[in-house]
Amino acid sequence: MFTTSLFPQSSPSKVNEYLSDDLSLTFGLLREHPKVYWIWNHRRWCLENIPDGPSEEDIDGWRNATWKKELFVVEKMLEADARNFHAWNYRRYILATMTSPPPPKSELAYTTRKIESNFSNFSAWHQRSKVLLTLWESGELDRAKSIEEDFELVRNAMYTDPDDQSVWIYHAWLIGEGNDVPRLQFEITSIQELLDEQPDSKWCMESLVRYKRLLVTKHAATVGNEAVRSLVDGCLELLEKLRAIDPPRRRRYEEIAEGIKSSR
């Protein structure tokens, strides 16, 4: 209706007004139905149709003002439900299409705040992984140094709730292919300390197996034969325990153990 009947007859400032009104109206709907695809899509459509203005000197003025408002809206939505993926997708869309977006480091700080207020917010960990990749690629952050800092953040989360898989999946990503031997050894020691405190922690055991295997498969020559033997024995012992405490996934642990035995 807007495109066919209203827009062609309206001045740019009227169009801007219609669209702003529509965004305010659909904000009410959004609070009631935060997971309805079309409401979110309609907001995108409104944004994309904001006209140039208010003046030739400031053609992005209306757009900047509206985009800023939308960033505020999406933050409100994420305060109400920190895992709403529509809101997160919309947030990424806003940040990617703003004419003058906030610096990526401020998005990193946003994920830090979200994570620190709830370590189980996997959506925020996910967003963090994306922002970090951007910052590393652009050179705005030094990869090694920022990974170092993230290991600290993750360590706090691990100690707060060792059963929270969000943190451990993120930790596995920070370790990556495991090319850094001292880092692997340091993390193994530190997770072992946590396991000593929490002897039934599935995620401590899972991660220890993962990182010990990386040492064995990628760094056998560096760590030496004796260490490899003890790492392998350690893995098999942990996998045996995992089988017992996490029976739904026992076949996975068995397969990993079989793989280790056959390559011994």
Place this chain on the structure above:
Amino acid sequence: MSASQLLIPLHVQYIKSLGENKDDLVYHLTAHLRMNAVYWGLTALCAMGHKDALDRDEMIEYVMSCWDEEAGGFGAHPDHDPHLLPTLSAIQILTIHDSQDKLNIPKVTKFILSLQQPSGVFAGDQWGEIDTRFLYSAVNALSLIGQLHLLDVEKTVGYIKKCKNFDGGFGAVAGAESHAAQVWVCTAALAILDRLDVIDQDTLAWWLAERQLPNGGFNGRPQKLEDVCYSYWVLSSLSILRKLSWIDSEKLIPFVLSAQDTENGGIADRPGDLADVFHTVFGIVGLSLLGYPGLVDIDPVYCMPADLVASKGLRKDWEALPRRNS
């Protein structure tokens, strides 16, 4: 009736009743999903071995009444704008009923291909909403009608790669968080395109196996609630990766069965909620992948009867659990 087994006759009855209550408000509220719902109902019936419980000719007539000759696609309901989701459903229904001769294949192929964006993803329709679900719909549909050779595979796979996340999973668009349903559409699309090498299979299968919760049900993302439909998204993906043994089917089966409506038939998202055809089909085809007795094999790549897919020469290297006798 007890919910300790799958109530096949009751669910068949439930699906038959869905098309009959056209005065029902829900019928009108769900018009935008009608074609999908017909496909879901038919697939559930196929999985239960009751393909003929809904009238074949009437269904084909309905499907063809949603065809938009000008655009070359199918709408969700007569006079609705054409969209990729109902277009795939229509093609699946016609394929199941051996009626692809009703299709104007060059035209529908053109419609599907016209929705591919420069990034490689597909829009659902002319309004431009993009999602890996639409990409899968396009790949599946083109494959079923034998027109996959017209697709720019590198470009399509390129977009899926952009959706890959640190946990091995995939999201709805580039940058989006992994979600079990999006993992399935991306994994199944890659399987059709013979590009499973894109997937970090151990990491993804690990993430998928961790979707199972202590009550046996599956969630779609970490730290979220269980839902019957996620069992299908997770099971089908694991089946394509040949890792179905990494979850506990003995715990999942009772969870799905407990979400049955033992009075009126149908399956809900979780026990105690209202049943609908969406959760009914994905509950049943999930059970089929687990070898539940009395069900027909369903292909996890196309979500259609496995024999039919195989007869078209489209079977991929997936693995379900063996069918049990009782």
